[in-house]
Amino acid sequence: MKAKLRRLLSWEGLLLAILVLVAAVNANLAPAYVSLNNQINLFQLSIEKIIVALVMTFIIINGEIDLSVASVMGLAACIVAVLFDRGVPMEWAIVVALLAGVLCGAFNGFWVAYVGLPSLAVTLAGMIGFRGVARILIEDRSIGGFPAWFTALGQQPLIGPFPFSLILFALLFTLALIVLQYSGVGRLVYVIGHNAAVARYSGIDVPRLKLGLFIASGLVAALAGVLLAARLGAVRGNTADGFELDIITMVLLGGVSIFGGTGNLAGVGLSILVILNLRNGMSLLNVTGNVQTGVVGMLLILSVLLPNLAQMARERWQRRAVQRKEVQTGVETSVSS
Amino acid sequence: MQATKRHLFFAVTLIIALLLAACTPQSQTPAPTSAPAPTSAPAPTSAPAPTTAPTGGVVSATPGLDINMILLPKFLGIAVFDQAYEGAKEAHAELGNKGNLIFTGPTAENSVAGQIETLTNAATQGVKAVMLSNNAGDQIAAAAQAAQAAGVKVVTWDSPIPSAQGESVFVAQVDFNETGRVMADMALSILGPQGGEFAILSASPDAANQNAWIASMKQVLAEPKYANLKLVDTVYGNDQSEESYNQALALVDKYPNLKLIMAPTTVGIAAAAKAMTDEGLCDKVKVSGLGLPSEMASYTLSGCAPQFALWSFKDLGYLTYYLAYGLATGQLQGVEGERFNAGRMGSYTIEKDPTRPNGLRVLMGPFTVYTAENVNK
Structure with missing residues (x-):
């Protein structure tokens, strides 16, 4: 009974409650919300971001951050477009774009893991640098006119009503869930995130794991960039610009600590659902973009503040309890003497 | 072990929540308030064939129908877009549209994704026409085509879709x-x-x-x-x-x-x-x-x-509204040579857009050049 109560009071429980509330309000105010078509649209409109959020969860739990993901997405999209524009077959263009993602990730990973620079600085440089390369490649143009099979990948249903990218997300989510929560590698991600020094002295190859995570981040971001190009059917230099903040928002709201070591994919999955459903509901009710951004921002502020405030309150309460006990024992000793 | 169970519990809850959200049958939803009035002529679902050139009459839209419409600027907070909304509101009142005219837009930073989102959700909401000042280039074409396929007329104003894909007609402010x-x-x-x-x-x-x-x-x-x-x-x-x-x-x-x-x-x-x-x-x-x-x-x-x-953005919003209303009610087909009445602004003709090979346009014009003499007038 007590365990159940605690579960409800956990961060995930709170998110679930918010999700139910959001869904109920949406369904009441906007009847079209519950249609299957809308539910698919709601994922489809942000599918690239939520795919990258999965790997970002690993990075942040590991105690690092990757600000360059959106730039890698943009770079991959630009590479696909530019190569296609020059007559390279689309299949090869995609392979080159994914390889570029791996390279970007390896670049970030090398400086963070083997040189020991803070990931905030390294990936900030990557964010600007990779975007710069993308803009140099594509200049001020907008490239489109991709082959039909490629755009269908991002726009048409593949199995039943579900488009390719949504199925891919479901598979990646399952894979990430198994790796992070039920495998040895996942345990290492937590251990290193909790205390990298202890992990190193325990004989764990910390740099190798960190490098691996950043490469995975680059690869997944590049994949998401290719998917974005397929969905939009046209690419320009600022494609995916600013997505990194939305992605990090999803992970932090999911209860993953920015200091590393805590959080889980269930929370991130719920936070993704909360944000997407909230945005979708506001959009269906014609709430303007300014207000939408404000509401999601408030949510993030609360998600950072609430757990910390709760922690502070708990500590203060415990300290008081200890003090009270001390006072009581003090009284007893004085009486007896 | 405790942790494992907990994660499993949430994974299962998540899946159930997803299934519940996805599987609710559409028939259970109450009839949307935005259902088109029975009096409105059915909008043609197929792309208009160029052979169906009208015989030259000027179409005057039937007022008082129930058509939900969205005016979608590049982003919010720009004075000229607010003026276009003023014009659209004027036309909305004149035509006695029983539906809603909604003025909504993304933030400047989120313009491309935001415009695509609004256009995508328009069909879901039962909106019949979106009046778009496009800021996404051809990146919005796929969403516009999907919206058209779902019965939403996409009329562009101020800035068209370059490839004209998914666009009914563009209202050009000037040549x-x-x-x-x-x-x-x-x-x-x-x-x-x-x-x-x-x-x-x-x-x-x-x-x-x-x-x-x-x-x-x-x-x-x-x-x-x-x-x-x-x-x-x-x-x-x-x-x-x-x-x-x-x-x-x-x-x-x-x-x-x-x-x-x-x-x-x-x-x-x-x-x-x-x-x-x-x-x-x-x-x-x-x-x-x-x-x-x-x-x-x-x-x-x-x-x-x-x-x-x-040029006058208010007039631009006004003219765009008349065209979008005519298209959404099916009284205009959106083909070359069609003429229509736009209230106080007189009659206009849908013509080939000389700047875009596959595009159609309605030309508003003309320019006013402002100098120290007439700027405060």
Whole structure:
């Protein structure tokens, strides 16, 4: 009974409650919300971001951050477009774009893991640098006119009503869930995130794991960039610009600590659902973009503040309890003497 | 073990929540309030065949139908888009539309994704027409095509979809070729016959209207009359005041002989005029382009921006509304040669867009050139 109560009071429980509330309000105010078509649209409109959020969860739990993901997405999209524009077959263009993602990730990973620079600085440089390369490649143009099979990948249903990218997300989510929560590698991600020094002295190859995570981040971001190009059917230099903040928002709201070591994919999955459903509901009710951004921002502020405030309150309460006990024992000793 | 169980519990809850959300049958939902009135003619679902050219009558829309419509600007917080909304509201009231006219838009930072989102959700909401000032280039074409397939008419205004895919008709504020000539004439009149160096401060590299105007201006500049006007650079301020302001100052630093900044965007021209005024450069570098009289009056009177041009955005919103209403009610098919009545503005014809191979347009026009004499009128 007590365990159940605690579960409800956990961060995930709170998110679930918010999700139910959001869904109920949406369904009441906007009847079209519950249609299957809308539910698919709601994922489809942000599918690239939520795919990258999965790997970002690993990075942040590991105690690092990757600000360059959106730039890698943009770079991959630009590479696909530019190569296609020059007559390279689309299949090869995609392979080159994914390889570029791996390279970007390896670049970030090398400086963070083997040189020991803070990931905030390294990936900030990557964010600007990779975007710069993308803009140099594509200049001020907008490239489109991709082959039909490629755009269908991002726009048409593949199995039943579900488009390719949504199925891919479901598979990646399952894979990430198994790796992070039920495998040895996942345990290492937590251990290193909790205390990298202890992990190193325990004989764990910390740099190798960190490098691996950043490469995975680059690869997944590049994949998401290719998917974005397929969905939009046209690419320009600022494609995916600013997505990194939305992605990090999803992970932090999911209860993953920015200091590393805590959080889980269930929370991130719920936070993704909360944000997407909230945005979708506001959009269906014609709430303007300014207000939408404000509401999601408030949510993030609360998600950072609430757990910390709760922690502070708990500590203060415990300290008081200890003090009270001390006072009581003090009284007893004085009486007896 | 405890942790494992907990994660499993949430994974299962998540899946159940997903299934519940996805599987609710559509038939259980209450009838949407936005259902089209039974009186409205069914909108044609297939693309209009070019052979069905109408026989020449001017279509006057039947007022009082129930048509939900969205006016979707590039983003919020720009004065001219608010003026377009004023015009659309006027038409909305005149036609006695029982449905809603919704004015909504994304933030500037989220413009592309936001426009795509609104267009995608329009079909879900039962909206019958979206009036779009496109800021996403061809990146919005897929979403526009999907919306059309779901029965939403997409009418563009101010800025079209470059490929015209997914777009019914574009309401062009002025002839794009005329814009180039008007800008070239203003430059010539400001710089005089001896001419000099000038630069263009545009909005974004992907804004179809800006690019078409700049291209047409370059064409006009090739004529011998404009031989002394030397275009040295084109820069982009993304319709953000601060970015445009900085770009204007950067131009002055980069080209010491610069005499004029031509900004075919209301945000750009105001920012450039402010930058020149702030830095005391007005005697050396003049500003011109497309601007709002309310924002430009002080600069025009001070001589910093002696001439600029514009059309009425209110009229643009008004005309766009009449066209979108006609298309959404099925009274207009959206084919070349069709004529329709646009209230106080008279009748207009749908024609081939000379700037886009597959596009249709309705041409509003004409330009007003503002100087110190008429800017405060």
